[in-house]
Amino acid sequence: MSSLAVAVRSENLCRHYHMGETLIRAVDGVSLEVRAGEFVALLGSSGSGKSSMLNLIAGLDRPTSGTVVVQNRDLAKLSREELAKYRLHVVGMVFQSFNLIPSMTLAENVELPLRFAEVDRSQRENLVREALDRVGLQARKDHRPSELSGGEQQRAALARALINRPQLLLADEPTGNLDSHTGIEIMDLVREFNRQLGMTVVMVTHERALAERYAERMIFLADGKLTHEQPNVPAGARPGTQGHA
C-alpha cells in the first residue's frame, strides 16, 4: 500500500474566510492522503467543508495556511497562470449542476478545454469524438445542454473532464441533481474511468449509500475538520482488483 505513489496530500490544510464580522473556518487543519488510482469519497453534512476541501485540491481556491500537494505540485506556491495550467492538464472536474456552457453544443463544450490547451483543430475533432463515444453521447453531439436530460448533461460533463487526459477526477456531488437510476449510470462511468484509465477519483457526497457502493475509502468531515476515515469494499468490485486498494 505505502509503496504506491501519493496523488494528493494535504497537511494541516486551512481555509478561513470572513463573512461580515464572523470568521468562517471552512477547512480547519485537514491532513489527508490519497494514493494514485484510489477512489475516495469525502463525506459530511452540508457546511462540513467537503466542497471547500475539493476546491482547494482543484486549485480553484488557495489555502489560508497549510499545504496541499497534488502530483508533486505544491498548489499554494503556484502562480495564477500555473494554477490555470494545473486545472487544465492535471485535474478534471464534474459538478452537481453539470456546469456546461448553455450557448454551446455538447461537442463544443467538450472541445473547450482543448482550445485552452491550444490543441490543433484537426486533432481536436478526433479527441472529442473519442470522449463522446466513451460516454455514449455521439448521437447528441450537436444538441445544446438545455435539450438534454440531466444524466446526458452529466455524461457530457464527464467527457469534458476527461478530454485533456487528467490524472485526477474531482467530482462535487455528481449525482445530486439526478434520480437514483441515472445517478448509478453516472457513477458506473466514473468507476470505469477509475479502473480503466487509472484516474484517481475524489468524490464529494453527502449520500453514504453512494459512497459505500463505489468508494474504496470514506473520509468524514465535520465543521471543517477530519473526524475519521474508514476503508470500504465497494459493491460489485472484482475481487482481484480491489484487494490491494
Place this chain on the structure above:
Amino acid sequence: MKLPDLTELALRNLRESVLRNSLTTIGISVGVASLVAMLSLGIGLQQMASRRLVKSGLFDTIIVTSRRELRGMSREEERTGPNPAESRVLDEPARQEIERLPNVLEAYPDIRFRTELRYEDKPHLTTISALPSSAQSNDAFEGMQGSFFSSETAAEVILQKSFAEELLGKTQPLGAPEPSVAELAQPLLGKELLMRYAQRAAAPQQPVPPKTNEAASADDSLATAAYSVVSREQKLRIVGISDLDVESMRGPMRAKVFLPLKLAESLHVMQPNDVSEISRAASDQTVYSSISVRVKNPAQVQSVEDAIKKLGFNTFSIVDASRGLRQFFGVLYAFLGIFGSLALIVASIGIVNTLVMAILERRREIGIMKAIGASDRDVKSLFFAEAGAMGILGGIAGVILGWAIGQVINFGTNIYLKRQSLPPEHFWAVPWWLVIFGILFAVGVSLVSGRYPAGRAAKLDPVQALRYE
C-alpha cells in the same frame, strides 16, 4: 488560446446577445461615421481650396527680381546679401539658369507695358501683359469666351471683360447688371486691333533672338551697350474675352490685354527698367524687370526660392500666406476631429457598459471556463476580442455610413449650386488613409474601452462565480 479560437468564441458570444451587441456596434459606427464625415469635410474643403489656389498660380509661382530693383520686398533682404550695385542682372542667361534649377517647371519673363491700342480708329490706352501658354490651365481663364492663343507667337490677343466694354463703348452705370461675357464677345471675336509700341532696337543692326548668344554676352558685356528706341505697329486679332476680374490677378499679370509670351518677347518692347540698366546690359540682351518661376509643387516653393536667392536675386512668393492657410486647416481638422470623436467617446462608454453587463450575465460561464482550465489571460483576451470585433464591425459600418452621408450632402449641395447656376464642387473627400484611420481608431477605442471589463472578468474568483446562480 489561439487567435482563430479566440475570434470564433468572441463572435459566437456576440451572437448570443445579438440585440445588445448590435446596438453597441451601431453606436460605434455612428461615432466613426461622424468622425469620418467631419474629417472628410475638412479634407474636402482643403483640397478644394488648394485646388483653386494651385490653379490660380499664386502658390506655385515665385517672382524673381534683380537686387538692383528698388522695390525690395523686405528690409532684411536689403541689408543682407550682396551689395545691390554688384548683384547680377536679370537677363536671359539668368532666366535659363533659373529654369535649370531642380523642381522648376518654367521660368518666363514678366513683360508688361502700357501702350496704345486702336480699335476702329479710336485709341485706347491700356496695360498689356504677356502670358505663357501654361496660363491656359489657370482657372482665371475658365469663364473665357473664344479660345486661347493658337500658338506662342501668334499675333493674337485676349481682352479682359472691362476693356471689351470700353472698346464697345458700353460703360455701365454703377449698380447696373453687368453684361455677360458672351454678349461682349460676339461683336469682338475675330476683329483686329492695332497696337502702337516703342521697340528697343539694338544699335548694331542684328535682331538676333536672345537664346543663341548666351556665351557672347557673358564676356564682353560692355562692348555694345547701346540701342535706339523705334516706334512700331503690330496688328492683333481678338481671339478671346476673359471674364477675369483685374483685381484678382497677381501683380505681373495684372492687365486688361494679354499677348502670347513669345510674340511679346520678339517685339522687344521698351521696358521701364531698360533705361536704368543700360550701363550693364549687353546690347541685344533684354534685361527683365521680373521673372515668374513656376514650381512643380507648391511644397517646393521654399527650397526653389532659397536656390534662387543663392544665385543673387530677390524673390517673392505667397508661401508665407500658404503656411498660414495650412495652419488654419490644421486647426480646422483638430476642431472637426474633436467634434467627430465626441460621438465615439459616447460609443466607447456604450462598449464598457455592454461588456460589464456581459460579465454579470456570464459570471457563471467565466467560472466554468476557469474551472476547466482557462487562464486569466484566456478570459481577458476573450473579452478583448469581443470588444475588438465590435470595433472592427462598427468601424467598417461607420466608414461606409460616413462616406454615404458625405455623398448625400455633396449631392444635395450640388443640386443647390446648380440652381444658383454655379459650377458643381467636390468638397467631400474620403481618402484611403481616412478609411483605414477610421477603422483603426474604432478598434483602438473599443480595445481601450474593453480594458476595464476584460480585467474585471479575468480577476473573477472561480469559486464565487460558480456559486452564482
